[in-house]
Amino acid sequence: MLEVRGLRKSFGRTVAVDGIDLDVRRGSIFGFLGPNGAGKTTTLSMITGLLRPQAGTVLVTGHDVWRQPGPAKRALGSLPDRMRLFDRLTGAQMLYYAGVLHGLDRASARSRTRDLAAALGLEEALGRPVRDYSVGMIKKVSLAAALIHSPRVLVLDEPFESVDPVSAAQAIDLLRSYARAGGTVVLSSHNMDLVERVCDSVAVIVSGRLLASGTVDEVRDGRSLEERFVELAGGRAAVEGLEWLTTFSD
Numbered sequence: 001m002l003e004v005r006g007l008r009k010s011f012g013r014t015v016a017v018d019g020i021d022l023d024v025r026r027g028s029i030f031g032f033l034g035p036n037g038a039g040k041t042t043t044l045s046m047i048t049g050l051l052r053p054q055a056g057t058v059l060v061t062g063h064d065v066w067r068q069p070g071p072a073k074r075a076l077g078s079l080p081d082r083m084r085l086f087d088r089l090t091g092a093q094m095l096y097y098a099g100v101l102h103g104l105d106r107a108s109a110r111s112r113t114r115d116l117a118a119a120l121g122l123e124e125a126l127g128r129p130v131r132d133y134s135v136g137m138i139k140k141v142s143l144a145a146a147l148i149h150s151p152r153v154l155v156l157d158e159p160f161e162s163v164d165p166v167s168a169a170q171a172i173d174l175l176r177s178y179a180r181a182g183g184t185v186v187l188s189s190h191n192m193d194l195v196e197r198v199c200d201s202v203a204v205i206v207s208g209r210l211l212a213s214g215t216v217d218e219v220r221d222g223r224s225l226e227e228r229f230v231e232l233a234g235g236r237a238a239v240e241g242l243e244w245l246t247t248f249s250d
């Protein structure tokens with residue numbers, strides 16, 4: 001469903017993504033892991049067509065995101081990082097807007113809004129402006145907006161960030177049933193427990209390069225995913241030179 005080849009992007013002298021290849025199968029949930037600044041958001045933004053790569057190709061359901069943007073983008077649902085929202089709309093208006101923008105008729109946009117709000121625990125919030133939402137509620141309404149047109153491929157940048165455990169469990173149930181029905185999910189996360197619970201396969205990106213990819217068990221290689229991740233990311237830095245921190249200001 002998703003085929004990425006030789007993806008590359010620099011910002012000035014910073015090489016953010018340095019030749020990434022990825023394949024994600026239909027019906028699977030793929031986790032994209034990496035330390036801060038590793039290149040996850042840059043990669044996901046190139047996959048969804050928000051950012052133009054300097055080299056490489058992205059095929060979504062066989063369609064090139066840059067050469068055939070129409071069919072590729074119709075197949076995609078996306079939750080970008082730090083997305084600017086039309087936050088004077090209420091949650092219900094925002095989801096209705098996302099639905100009709102993707103070609104749903106009005107009645108379907110309204111009924112799917114209700115279904116998604118129920119599945120993600122957003123019913124009480126639907127009538128309030130999105131700008132009054134908490135960070136976690138914004139994630140949930142953005143996830144609902146990504147799902148409303150039932151895309152073939154979902155690309156979610158840190159969908160669980162700031163989301164409480166009950167809501168995260170609801171979101172995971174929803175993603176699992178979506179994947180069982182043949183949907184494909186690519187998500188990035190720093191939460192290793194959630195990734196181990198929800199993902200079939202993972203890839204670890206460090207400094208713009210993939211250092212490991214495969215099933216969760218293959219990448220874990222007999223350890224916990226967190227231990228393996230820390231090792232791939234270069235281990236923990238020793239806390240030195242911060243003696244002043246324990247002198248306390250008073």
Ligand SMILES: Nc1ncnc2c1ncn2[C@@H]1O[C@H](COP(=O)(O)OP(=O)(O)OP(=O)(O)O)[C@@H](O)[C@H]1O
Binds near residue numbers: 036
């Ligand atoms: N628009 C930009 N202009 C300049 N540099 C950028 C820009 N976007 C990203 N970068 C740089 O590219 C690198 C990769 O950033 P990216 O946001 O993809 O990392 P990330 O893995 O998503 O990090 P995090 O886990 O902190 O969200 C970083 O060094 C970042 O500073």
